[in-house]
Amino acid sequence: MGVYCISIVDKNAFRRQIIVILTCLVLIIIGASCNKEKRRRKAILADESVYSSQNFTDLLIDSLTIKSFFQTFTATDSIKSEINEFYSRRNYQFAWLNKQGLTLSATNFYSQLQSYSRDFADNSLNNNQLDSLFMAAQTEEKLFILQKKQVKQLELLLTSTFFKYAQKNFSGTTKDPIDLEWFIPRKKKNYQTLLDSLVSLTKGEKVQEPVNQYYILLKAKLRAYRELQKKGGLPTIITDKKLLVLGDSNTCLLNAKKHLVLTGDLKLNDNTIFFTDSLAKAVQRFQRRMGLVENGKINQATIIEFNKPIDFRIKQIMVNMERLRWIPVEMENDYLLVNIPEFRLHIFQNSKQVWQMNVVVGKAAKKTSIFRGDLSKIVLNPYWGVPTSIVRDEILPKLKRNPSYLARNNMEVLSGNSVVNPANINWNAYSGNVPFSFRQKPGNHNSLGKIKFLFPNNFSIYLHDTPSKGLFNESRRAFSHGCIRISEPKKLALYLLRKDTSWNDEKLEEILKTDNETVIKVNPTVAVYIAYFTAWVDNTGQLNFRNDIYNLDEKLSKEIFGELQNP
Incomplete structure (x- = not known):
């Protein structure tokens, strides 16, 4: 009996020890989990310099309220995702209101909305419920802040409208720019960071918008032209x-x-x-x-x-502001920019234009493509590899009429990598593409002139010299088959090689006097933008307009003005 009692006591003591151990383990796990959650919460804050303790408001919202909001508010999946991410990073604290009412950020953003609507004559972001709640919050602050349902509704309306506004104002049309013949890559813009900065303002500081400086300059001109429109044009x-x-x-x-x-x-x-x-x-x-x-x-x-008409000019400005939404916010320090409708090449060094020159671009039937490349080679005394389309449409018919055409134009025929005698080929046997390639040998009459500049791309477009110098004096210079002829090729070559001590004017000139093809590597490479702007503000602050030589404004207008109620 006694032995039995001792055994029971031992078992009870053992059980108590197990319970104690398990309890300790649970506490350790919970503590670790709490620490992990604290670290996780700390990690999800976008920027502690923005989200300090005083930046947070003392009102909270929850995920169920956000989910319920989406049942009545129409939004794309991407905007829903942005909203959820934003509040998750803030630990579901309000952004636009606190216990005193509207924050300065809320009134600033609401003012931006009104300006956007006026500037672009776009009513698509207007929301009667937002206007009504915002007015009530402004005029009856103490009474409004007690109405929890309306406060949460206004908070979420401001946030959702912000993401819609940001997408429209800073990214533009959702249509693939490739469908609009624009091949310069668009970078996704971070509207979370923009909103973080906006809602953290306390003294009316200006938030840097995620747009290029040229967009900001053109926007000021849009406002000026809106005022002229109001006064009769x-x-x-x-x-x-x-x-x-x-x-x-x-x-x-x-x-x-x-x-x-x-x-x-x-x-x-x-x-x-x-x-x-x-x-x-x-x-x-x-x-x-x-x-x-x-x-x-x-x-x-x-x-x-x-x-x-003033209405035409305003549309022209707005179309080009749309294009400016697509280009990088920050360009490289050094780059070249060809503006097709302007027929000009602009050279930028340390982010400032240092000089410019006239260019000839592709005619309407042979458009120069819009893209970005990296200039990596300069070729002195280049061969001209004749494009297949020119061989088919222009050279072959002339060759059939006059077999000496190739010799007179300093051209040769290749089969693979071997030069062949054109006299041994029956050109009349071909009616379309031919199984040969053609090239023009270096020389003063070469179609590429004495220098070409290569930046690898899918469009077979490059910058080059030309023997037809007179075309640079024309005001409209769309004459080429797509490549870009430049008026000062030697000056550009020396500029690109300015840091390479192995090259100078004398050495360049010595090689150019020959007909020997010479390839020079450009290191580091230089960004080249081939762009299309028919309205822009130049480096002297003047508003420029050009004709829509490829009818691309008209094409883009249908996209953006179709989305606006009163363009």
Whole structure:
């Protein structure tokens, strides 16, 4: 009996020890889990410099409320995901309101919404419920903050509207840019970081928007043109004269002067019908901004640009702002940029334009593609590998009529890598593509001139010299088969090699005097952007317009203005 009692006691003691051990283990696990959760919570904060303790509000929301909100608020899956991620990182604390009412960030953002609606005449982000709740929160702060359901609704409406606004204002159309003939890669923008910065403001600081500086400059011009639109637009020129020059007098000059004062090209309006020297200079400034011949004369081309309606100009600005949403926020320090409708190559060093030159681009039937590349080679005295389409459509018909065509144009025929005698080929046997390749040998009459610049791409496009120098004097320079002819190839070559001590003007010139093909590597490579802008603000702050030579504005207009209620 006693032995039995001792055995029971031992067993009970053993059980108590097991319970104690298990309890300790549970506490250890719970403690570890808590520490892990603390670390996890700390890790999900985007930026402690933004999310300090004083930045957080004292109101909370939960995931069930967010889920319930989506049952009544229409949003894409991507926006729903953004909202959930945002509140998860904030540990479900409010962003726009606290116990005192609306934060400064909320009023700032609501003001941005109103500006966006006015600037772009876009009512798609308007929300009557948001407007009503926001007005109540502004006018009856103490009463409104006690109404928990309305407070949560306003909080979520502001956040969801922010992500819709950010997507529209900073990313633009959701259509694949490739369908719009734009092949410069678009980088995904981080709107979480933008919202983090916005809701952490306490003194009205300005948040840096995720857009290129050229977008910001063009946006200011859009606002100015909206004001001109409200005041009746820009005066037009109505005259039967085909040419007005310095010294002429005509009543249409009254409107010409009014127009130029409104656009900033003419400083002082003398309100006379006389073509004065100050008017001639103002017309030159206007012509420069339009890409016309700067002769200071009001000719037919100038009148056409004068008479384009303000609504047309506003749409032109908005179309190009859409394109500017697609380019990188921060460009490389050094890069080249060809603007196709401008027929210009711009050279940037340390993020500033250092010089520019005229270029010839592809004609409408042979468009120059829009893309980004890395310039890696300069070729002196290049061969010109003739594209298959040119062989088929142009060279073969000429070769059939005159077999000496190739010799007269310094061309040769290759089968694989071997040069063959064209006289041994029956060219009449071919009606389309031929099983040979053609190239033009180096020389002064080579179609590529004496220098070409290679940046590997899928479009077989490069920059090159040309023997046809006269085309650079034309105001509209769309003559090529797609590649880009540049007016100052030697200057560009020396600029790209400026840090390479093994190259100088004398050495370059010595090789160019020969017909020997020479390849020079460019290291490091230089970014090249082939872009398409028909409206932009230049480095002097002037608003420029150009004609839509490839009808790409028209194509993009259908996409963006189809989404706006009142373009």
